[in-house]
Amino acid sequence: MSKYDIATLHPVFVRQMEALAALDIEAVMKNYTDDAVLLRFEATAVGIEAVREALTGYLTLKPTLVELQEYIETEDTVFYRAIMNLNGEPEHAFGTLVVRDGRIWRQTAGFGG
Numbered sequence: 001m002s003k004y005d006i007a008t009l010h011p012v013f014v015r016q017m018e019a020l021a022a023l024d025i026e027a028v029m030k031n032y033t034d035d036a037v038l039l040r041f042e043a044t045a046v047g048i049e050a051v052r053e054a055l056t057g058y059l060t061l062k063p064t065l066v067e068l069q070e071y072i073e074t075e076d077t078v079f080y081r082a083i084m085n086l087n088g089e090p091e092h093a094f095g096t097l098v099v100r101d102g103r104i105w106r107q108t109a110g111f112g113g
Helices: 011-021 025-029 048-059
Strands: 032-039 044-046 064-073 077-086 089-100 103-111
Touching: 011 025, 011 064, 011 077, 011 089, 011 103, 025 048, 032 048, 044 048
Parallel strands: 032 103
Antiparallel strands: 032 044, 064 077, 077 089, 089 103
16 A cells, blocks of 8 residues: 555546546547657657657556555655556556656656566
8 A cells, every 4th residue: 555645645646547547538638748758768749639648558558556665745846656557467667757747748657566
């Protein structure tokens, strides 16, 4: 079980987790700025349409948060490590959200032990 109360964390992170859990691409995309960048080892998505395409594919894996293992935030940055279920299988995940004007401007995301 997570040692963090999700509801008390950075509001952008909370909105992102709720939108992902709902598998709602429109709610997910409301969290991103038009010039957002998503950086992953597999690819980089630059701009809102590329981010939408990457996250639409991610939602097909039916991501759900199992456990938030580590979390730290500042006013504009969130850094986390979690266990996510992807297609029903646990995966170690990590990432960073850089927030500008209340939305995600830059994001890193990765999976692996």
